[in-house]
Structures are given as C-alpha cells and as structure tokens.
Amino acid sequence: MRRVVITGIGIVSPLGLTRETTWQRVVAGERAAGPITSFDASGWRTNFLCEVRGFKLEPEAAPAGHALHINRATAFGLQAALEAMTDSGVVGHVDADRLGVSVGVGIGSVDPSELTRMMKGIDVANAIQDLARQLEQQQDKDLVLKNHPATMAHLLSYRWRALGPQSTINTACASSGQAIGQALHGIRRGDADVMLAGGADSLAGVLYLAAFCLLGAVSVRNDDPKAASRPFDKGRDGFVASEGAAMVVLEEREHALQRGATIYGELLGYGDTGNAYRVTDLPEDGSGIILAMEEAARDGGVDLGKIDYINAHGTSTPLNDRIEAMAIDKVFTSRGFSPLVSSTKSSIGHLISAAGGVELAFCALSVRDQIAPPTCNLDVTDCSQTVNFVAKEAKPHRIRCALSNLLGFGGSNATLVVGDAGGDHGVV
Amino acid sequence: MASSKVSERREVVVTGIGMMTPLGDQPADILRRYHAGESAFREITLYATRGSAIKYAGEHAAPDLKRLPDRKNGKILNRRDATSVLAAMTAFKAARLDEAKYEPHRLGMFVGSSCTHLGDLTPTLPLVAKHADFAGGRFDSAAFGLEFMETLNPILVLKLLMNNAVCFGTISLQIKGVNSNFMQQEVSGLRALGEGYLAIAEGRADAVLAGGTAQPVEPFQIYEAHHCGWLADQTVPGFVPERAARPYDQTANGTIFSESTAFLVLEDGVKARARGATILGRVCGFGIAGEGEPDSARPDGPATGVVRAFKAAMTQAQTTIEKLGAVYGNGSGIAVSDLREGLAMRMVLGDRLGEVPFCSVKGGLGDTAEAHGAVSTALALAGVTQGVVPATRNFATPPSALVGLQLASTTQTLKQPLTAIVSRSRFGVSAVLLVEAATPGR
Numbered sequence: 027m028r029r030v031v032i033t034g035i036g037i038v039s040p041l042g043l044t045r046e047t048t049w050q051r052v053v054a055g056e057r058a059a060g061p062i063t064s065f066d067a068s069g070w071r072t073n074f075l076c077e078v079r080g081f082k083l084e085p086e087a088a089p090a091g092h093a094l095h096i097n098r099a100t101a102f103g104l105q106a107a108l109e110a111m112t113d114s115g116v117v118g119h120v121d122a123d124r125l126g127v128s129v130g131v132g133i134g135s136v137d138p139s140e141l142t143r144m145m146k147g148i149d150v151a152n153a154i155q156d157l158a159r160q161l162e163q164q165q166d167k168d169l170v171l172k173n174h175p176a177t178m179a180h181l182l183s184y185r186w187r188a189l190g191p192q193s194t195i196n197t198a199c200a201s202s203g204q205a206i207g208q209a210l211h212g213i214r215r216g217d218a219d220v221m222l223a224g225g226a227d228s229l230a231g232v233l234y235l236a237a238f239c240l241l242g243a244v245s246v247r248n249d250d251p252k253a254a255s256r257p258f259d260k261g262r263d264g265f266v267a268s269e270g271a272a273m274v275v276l277e278e279r280e281h282a283l284q285r286g287a288t289i290y291g292e293l294l295g296y297g298d299t300g301n302a303y304r305v306t307d308l309p310e311d312g313s314g315i316i317l318a319m320e321e322a323a324r325d326g327g328v329d330l331g332k333i334d335y336i337n338a339h340g341t342s343t344p345l346n347d348r349i350e351a352m353a354i355d356k357v358f359t360s361r362g363f364s365p366l367v368s369s370t371k372s373s374i375g376h377l378i379s380a381a382g383g384v385e386l387a388f389c390a391l392s393v394r395d396q397i398a399p400p401t402c403n404l405d406v407t408d409c410s411q412t413v414n415f416v417a418k419e420a421k422p423h424r425i426r427c428a429l430s431n432l433l434g435f436g437g438s439n440a441t442l443v444v445g446d447a448g449g450d451h452g453v454v
Numbered sequence: 455m456a457s458s459k460v461s462e463r464r465e466v467v468v469t470g471i472g473m474m475t476p477l478g479d480q481p482a483d484i485l486r487r488y489h490a491g492e493s494a495f496r497e498i499t500l501y502a503t504r505g506s507a508i509k510y511a512g513e514h515a516a517p518d519l520k521r522l523p524d525r526k527n528g529k530i531l532n533r534r535d536a537t538s539v540l541a542a543m544t545a546f547k548a549a550r551l552d553e554a555k556y557e558p559h560r561l562g563m564f565v566g567s568s569c570t571h572l573g574d575l576t577p578t579l580p581l582v583a584k585h586a587d588f589a590g591g592r593f594d595s596a597a598f599g600l601e602f603m604e605t606l607n608p609i610l611v612l613k614l615l616m617n618n619a620v621c622f623g624t625i626s627l628q629i630k631g632v633n634s635n636f637m638q639q640e641v642s643g644l645r646a647l648g649e650g651y652l653a654i655a656e657g658r659a660d661a662v663l664a665g666g667t668a669q670p671v672e673p674f675q676i677y678e679a680h681h682c683g684w685l686a687d688q689t690v691p692g693f694v695p696e697r698a699a700r701p702y703d704q705t706a707n708g709t710i711f712s713e714s715t716a717f718l719v720l721e722d723g724v725k726a727r728a729r730g731a732t733i734l735g736r737v738c739g740f741g742i743a744g745e746g747e748p749d750s751a752r753p754d755g756p757a758t759g760v761v762r763a764f765k766a767a768m769t770q771a772q773t774t775i776e777k778l779g780a781v782y783g784n785g786s787g788i789a790v791s792d793l794r795e796g797l798a799m800r801m802v803l804g805d806r807l808g809e810v811p812f813c814s815v816k817g818g819l820g821d822t823a824e825a826h827g828a829v830s831t832a833l834a835l836a837g838v839t840q841g842v843v844p845a846t847r848n849f850a851t852p853p854s855a856l857v858g859l860q861l862a863s864t865t866q867t868l869k870q871p872l873t874a875i876v877s878r879s880r881f882g883v884s885a886v887l888l889v890e891a892a893t894p895g896r
Contacts, residue, residue, distance in 0.1 A: 068596040071603060123762055127744065131637065133570055133616055146588040170678045171881070175569050175616070175637040180881045183744040189762060192744040192883045193645070194637045196616045204634050208649070215652070217741075217766060233578070236599045237611040299559060300624040300633045305530070305612060314630065317559050436621035438633055 030213045031447065032290040033282050034114025034275030035387045036106035036224075039374050040076035040268055045109060049391045052373045053420045055400045059251035059266050059375060064230045072244045074251035076268035076375030077230050084108060089184035094168035099132055100178045102271035102380075103226030107182055114275035116220055117186070119285045126190030126218040127182045128209040129273075130201025130225030131175045132379040133234070140169070182222060190218040196379065199339070200298070200434030201225055202272075203382030207296030207440055209276050219278045224383030226271030229376075235267055241306070243343065255376075256403035257340030257369035258347045258415055265341040268375030272383035274390070289447040290390040294427065295326025301437035308345060312353035314439045315339075315431060319357045322441035328427055328451060331363050333443065335398045335428040337385045340369025341376055346433060351409035359412045366423055368416040372402035382432045382440060389428035389444045397422045427451070463655040463770075465723030466738075467892055469731040470549025471832050472541040473665075473716035476512035477819060479544070481836035488818045488833075488844060489865060494712055495695035495820065500533075501573070501673050508680050508688055510695040511671040512712025512820035523626045530612045531622060532574055534669035534713070538565065538619035539626055541715045542663050546627050549719035551661060554729050562632035562659040564650045565620045566642025566666035568824045573672045574613050577606055619667055631659050637824075640784065641742070642666050643716070644827025644877040644885040648740030650720045651887070660725055665717030668823035676711060684788050684880075686710055699821065700848040701785030701814035702792050702861050709786040712820025716828035723892075735835040738773070738872075739888035741766025749880045753790045754855075759884035760798035760876060767874070767886040775803065778810050779870030779890075780843045782830040784878045785814030786821045787848075791880050796856040798884075799876075807858045811866040817847030827877040831887060834873045838891050841868050 035045050040058035042048035058076040067073040083101040087108035096104065111117055116125075171177050179194045191212050195205045202225025209221035229235055238244045245264035247254035255266040282289055299321065301314035308314065323330055336354060340347055351367075358365055370388050377384055392398055397420050404417040427445040434440070445451045473479055476494035477487045494512040503509045517536040519528035521543070528536065542563070546552060551561070585598040615621070617635040624633060632653045636645040643666020650664030670676065679685050686698040686708035698710040720737060727733070743762035768774065781799065785792045803810055815833060816822070822829050837843055843866040852861060860866070871891040878884035 066594070066596040067599060070596065070599045122746065123743065133614065142582075142586040142588065142591055142593045146586075170682060174639070176639050176879065176881065176883075179638070179744075180748070180879075180883070183746055183882055184748075187746050189744050189746050189759070191742050192638070193742075195634055196637050197620065197633070197635050198615065198617055208634070211652070211656070215656070232593075232595045232599060233575075236602045237614070239599070240603050240606060240608050241611050242608075298632050298634070300563070300620075300630050302558065302624045302628050302630045304625070305615070305618075305621050317630070434617070436615060436617045437624060438617070438620070438635075 028214050028216065029279035030210050030276050030293045031279045031282050032274050032293055032390050033116060033277045033287040034110040035290060035390060036109030036113060037272045037384060037387055038078060038081065038102040038106050039270040039384060040078050041374050043081055052370050052388065052399045053397060055402050055419060057252040057373055057402050059254055065232050071239045071246050073248050075230060075235065076266055078269050089181055092181055095171040095177055097172050099226045099228040100181065103129065103178045104181060106224065106271040106273040107222055110273040110275050111186060115287060116275055116277065120220045122187045122189040124190055124219040125186065125188040126192060126212060126221045127179050127188045128193040128205040128221055128223040129179050130195050130205040130379045130382060131178055132227035178226060186222060188222060197438035198435035199378055199381050200432045200438040200440040201379035201382065203432035203440030203442060204298055206382060206386055206442060207298060210293050210296050213276055213278050219281045221276045222273055223276055224271065224273035225380040227377050227379040228269035229267035229378060230269045238267060245342065253403050255342045255372045257342045257372050257401055258351060258407045258409045259404045260406050260408035262342040262344060262347060265343055266375040268377045270377050270384065271380050272387045274387060291393040291444045291447050292451060294328050294445045294451050295322040295443040297321025297325055297441045299439045303437060305436055308349045312349045315350060315353045315433055316357055318439040318441040319429065322429065322443045326443045326451065328443055330358060330361060333365050333427045333429050334423060334425040335392050336365050336367045337389050337428060337430045338367050338369045339431040339433045340371055342371060348409050350431065351413045354413050355410040364414045366398040366416050366421060367413050368399055368401040370399050385430045386442050389430045392428050393425050393444055393446045396425050464657060465736065466651050466654045466720050467723040467726050467736050468718050468734040468835060469721045469726050470545040470719035472544030472548060473829065473832055474514045474537050474541050475714040475819060475829060476514050476712050481832045485833055485836050485844060488815060493696050494818060495710060498671060500671050508676050508685060510688055511710060513671055514713055527622055530609055531618060532613055534568065534667055535618040535622065537715045538667040539622045542623040542717045543626060545663060545717040545719050549731060551719060556660050558628050558630035560631055560660040561629040562650065562653055562662040563620050563624050563629045564634050564646035564662060564664040566636045566646040566824050567616060567619050568668045569637055570614050570616050573674060577610055578602065623663065638883060639879040639881065640823055640826050641877045641879050641883050641885045642824040644875060644887050645742060647718065647828060647831060647887055648742060648885060651737040651740050654720055654722055661719060661721040663717050664720055665828035666825040667715040668825040669713045670711040670823045671713045684708055686787060697848055699787035699817045701787050701817050701846055702796055702852055702856055703849045704851050704853045706787045706789045706792060709788055709816060709821040712822050714822035714825040714829050716825055716832045718828065718832060733892035735838055735889050736892050737887065737889050739767035739771030742885040745882040745884065748882050749790050749794055755794065756797035756801055757794040757878055757884055758798060760795060760878060761801050763884045763886040764802045767888050771888045773872060775806055777870060777872045778874060779868050780811045780873045782834050782875045783812055783814045784876050786816045793853060793855060795878060796859055799859060808860060811843040811860045813844050813846045815844050827875055830875045831889060834875055834889055837868060838871050838873055843868050
C-alpha cells in the first residue's frame, strides 16, 4: 500500500493568519471569542463569535481574473493553500495531472450588503420571483460563482494547475475530514501523488449566525465570550461560531522522501460512518463515532495503544460532548488505554466545514512538537470521569499517533489518524 | 503511475435503480418514451414565471410525501431532497436490500447534490426588505436578526442544509457506513457513483446507494443560468421546448433545465450473487480530473479533463478503448461546453472515432444538472440490456470540429457492452464512469 505523509500545512484562524501563529496561541491556551465586529448583532441571543481579523488575501494566493468569485470563506481557503503549498515546497516537483484538490465547504452566506443590493426595489409580496429577476437585471453573474460551493476547488485547481482528482464535499462538520480522508484514499490508490486537501468556512454572516441562534445551537454566554466555548465542562451551553481555513499537502511517502521534503507526520487511517439517527442529535450509544474511531485505527493498521492524543470534536454542546466522551471511553479506556483528550474548539471556536482541516493540522503539529494542546475553560466535567482530558494547559507528552474526530450535523462522522514521521506504523 | 491493487479489487454490480425524471421513473420506460419523442417539457408550474424569459422546463411528478417513513420529515425536506429520499428507497427496495443480511455499517450512501435553493430562503425575504435601507445601501442586521429569531420556524434552517439527502436517506434506510455528499455541479452525481464503486471495490462497504439529485427548476437557478447564457432562448418566435436543447449540433444555443433524481444500488458482486440478487450491470472503472481552467478560458480547445478521466477509468477497468461500445456524453446544447467535450472525445477515441456510438439524452430529457451522471448511468444500463444507444435528439449537423463523432438523431446499435458515461462542469472538472453488462457467474 502506498503510504501518505503530510508535507505542508496552512492555517487561517481567529487566532492567527498563519500556521505557526495559530498553533502557538492554541498551545498557549488563548481564546479567540469576542464581540462581533463584522456586523451589528446588538440584542441577539448570541452576539459574539470567533472572527478572523486583519486578514488580507495575498494576490499570489488566487488565480488571476477571479477576484469577483471569491467570498470570505474561499479567501481563507486560498490563503491557507498558499501557505501549505509554499511550506511543502512541492511546486515544481509534481506533474500537474498527479496533483489533486479535495475540499470541504460550508453552506455559504450572502452578506448584508449583497442582500440590500439584491433586494432593492423588489415586490416583497412576491419576493422570490422578483429577487431572481432583480439578479438577472443586475447582470451579476459573478454572484453565481461567488456563492457556489464548488468554486473554491475550481479556483485552487486554476491557481495550482491541479489537473488530478477534484472533490468538493459538504457534510456539515464532517466536510473537510471527509475531504482529507478521500484524498488519502486517492493517493493510496494511485490516482494522485499529491493532494491539496482541507476546508474553509465562515459563520461570520448575518444569516448563518442567525440560523444557528434560531436552532439554539450556539452559546449565549454574551457576558463572557472567552469562557463560552468550554467543551466537556459541565457549564457548557452551546458552540461558539467561528471562521477560517486549513489546508494540508498530502503526499505519497516515497515521492516526498525522494525530493527531501520535510514531513510533519504520516496520515495513517480514515474512518467514516453514519449515525442514521436524527438530523441534529447523536444516538445515545455513540455507535457511529465508536465505529469511525475503530475503523480509522483499523484502516491505518494502528494499535489503539499507540494513539496518545485525541483532538475531540468537542463542540461545547451538552449532548455532543457527553456522548463523544463516552465513546472515547468505550474505544480506549475500557481497553486499558488512556490517550490525552482535548478540544481546540475551546480556543478557536467551531469552524464547521473547516473544522476537520484545522483539527487534523493540529494533530500533525501535536505529533511534531510532542505536545497536546489544552481544552480551555474546562473546570469541572460532567462527562466521563475516566477520559484523560487536557484541561487549561497544554501537556508535553510522547505522541506517537493522534486522532481527530469530526461529527457532522446530519449524521456523518469522520475520524482521521496521523502518526509521527519516523514511526513504524505497521502499514503493509 | 497506474492505479494500485487493481487485481485485488472486488467486482461491483448494480442491483437496483430508483429514479424520478420528467419522462417517468423506470429506466426502460424512460428510454421508450424518449425514443417515442414524448416531451419532457411543459410550462413551469413550480413558480410563477410572469415577466420571465424562461417559461418552459422539465418537471417530474411531485414526490409522494406519504411514502416517507417519518411523515414529519416532509416538512423539513424540500422538493429535491424529498424526491431523493424516495428514489433511494425505491432503489433499495428494487435491489431487495431490505431482505439482505448486510450489517448497517457495511451499507453506504453517496449523494451528488445541488446547492441550497435560494428559494428556500423565501420566508426571510420580507424581513430582509423590512430592515434594508435601500437608499443608503445599509442593512440593519441587529433588527433583522431579532425578528428572524422571534418569528421564523427552526425548520427553515434545517431545510437549508445541503446534506439533507444523505442525512435523511441514511436515516430512512438505516445506512450506517461510508457516506458523503458531493457538490460539484454537473459532475456531482457521477462523482457519487464513482466513490460508491471505489468504496465497494476496495472493501470499505458491501453495498452502497449512490446517485445524484437536482432541482434546477427554481427561480434563482433558472434566472442565473439564463443570465449566464446557458439556457436556450425561449423568446424567439416559434420557440418549441422539445427543440430547445441541441447537443453537439452546430445550431446549439443553450440548454433547457429538468429536475431529476437517480440512485443506483451498487453491491459486491460475490455477495449479490450469493443472495440471488438480479444483476443489472457492472461498474468497472471511474476517473475524475480537473482541467485547471473554466471553459471560458479556452472556448475552442479540448476539455483535457475528459481525456485524463477516461484514462484513469480505463486503467481501473483494466481495459482499452478497443473494447468501448458507446459513450453517453455530457452534451447539453451549450455550444462551448459541447465543443470542448467533443474535441476531447476525438482525442480519447482516436482511430475508433467513427466506430463508437456517442450520444446525449439531454435533447429529449433536458439538462438534469447534478443528477445527470446518475440518470445517464441508469439509462446506459437499460441501453446495454436492450443493445441500443439512444438517439441524440435534435442533433442534425455537428460543427466542423466535431465531424467524425458517431452522433445520430436515431437509435444506434450497441455492438460492445462496455459503456462510458461522461459528466463535466463548465468550470473545469470532468468525470467518467464505465459500466457494462454483468458477466454471468463471474
């Protein structure tokens, strides 16, 4: 079997516009949440989130001639890809038809200025037809591409001349985890030698955040936003919306070794399952995520005992965290293993469709630096008492393999396992 | 580099189909009606078209929400997603998967879906208008959000989720294994079938429901497509919707949209035969490739992604172009797209250019967008069974660059069962799936 390693990482997050800045601040236990600055949410049930600030898309990150097709999330993705591709040094070392793209994307959101422009002069009583005609009259065909989920993958393909396989996936919070998992399969299979994989999303939109408020899924701790994302803590009351992107360069191991690439770690295994339960809930027995973790380990030929760190999905919602902790207990603790567990959503919030990319990147960096980042705000847990949570402060530790869980709204689960670069992980 | 482990791949067969198109819900019947020249198009009834240049499209029958296992879901699912769930259930039942003894986690589901309908945002629009200061170009997001949260039903939000087809499909059929939801425009449905094929071939699932769904007969998508120049002009004197889309014809000037959904049950061949399933055909290869540019960047050049996707699919199938019996193209009547695809097919077919029947069903069925790959695959399997390649309706004379392709306005004979289905997006990605008749006893 062809083995797959990570040779480049790029991150844009509310804690930094680069990989290392973000990672250092996550390890330091910084928390990004704060009052919303991108629009006025005064009086809202939730009026804070984790925003990316000071961001400017570098011209070289985007293909020429497509500026009008780039929305906020896509800009994050393009920038993260530039950092990842530059970091990997793979440009010039891979044939165009052996380079592919696989990304997870969000639902997107039309911003207020667009809404206002689009709605001008319409007949509210017949809004949808008139709005559509308005769009036609405005001759604004760029809006079509700007807000289409497939656009980011297309633009990455144009920019990096990636003529290999291409995927765009939306399975909510599991999106970029699945995108990375399918990229792993593609390289193993021989469809590509290098895949640019990850995801981007932005919940910093009026409609997006209002929708999650309406669902009652986000924290309402308006008086103390930095304390709001508290995965596994008994005081948790919902997730904290966020935005950003992470892209990784996945490369066939021999290809990477031959060109002398720096290797962060080896992407060992991927498991994906479905809950087949309810659109917004997990089954109480945690069966879907249990199977995903077991399948990822099996897929990678990884002994569960070698998984020393778990970057949990840990959204800070009451149900998710309780069931995920129980599932970790069943898979690991009950078998005598005690990996460190943390949720970095406590630092950077929930990036939804980009969460898989960011958290896989954190796993790779935890393997590189041999340190487990903390779960901020975890004072007292009401989840499984036997899970080995990393609370408040990062913990230096021997980390041979790290596992990332993604549990999607709608029932899709994805789990990825990454191992240290020099490890003999038993892949045959 | 060739694909690895080809010899270790499991055989993947098709054992069930569920679909919904403007020409019916059974592949053989759809082909019969297609060949009989029945019209898939009518005046749009799904929304008021007053003042619009586009008044005709293909609409299928309304989904029967009473068939949903949980009728409450009928309130959450939009027309596209409800049709998807019902088509998936039909395929599941046709394959008798409900009687099979598969573990739920060995069953998978892959969907190629269109994006959220802006039309589903309708309930929010009066609020947007109320809180917009059009003269000043400002929007009172605070007041909007407060009223949004106080007056709207959370079901609105659930309706907007783009992964509802896979979510409610897996819930309805208790599918707990591999899954995904692809959003790659016209390539989506074929991408889903390809991933389903690979999941079984590589041992990650025993059976998979895979397909595509699209409901482009929606005001935003219609208007957007019209504005982008993708739709045939319906305002010309004497316009006849049945003549609107003319794939690969020199007079092509756009397409006509149709809503459609198709799901196929893909299954491990050994296990399917062991349980006595009816084998409708085999899937034997899949390839997908980016093109690095949109059609608009090179309007008169070949879509090289098609060439690379073909090569990948052929390699997987361990076959050669000499074995190819027919190609179901993406041709929609959008001149640039059809030209680029046709030029790529010239490169793919080489010396066999004049021997391999090439067709598109979009002239008679309409442009089924994200569902295209799955719809064409279902029809291709029916064609393999009947030994025919469908006519390309409305095709008469190709542009000079496409002379030589075996296009015909009448039914052609299928001489070799290996059939390729091509899907491509005008924004630079192409996919190819290979299917053939099942080999008895393999």
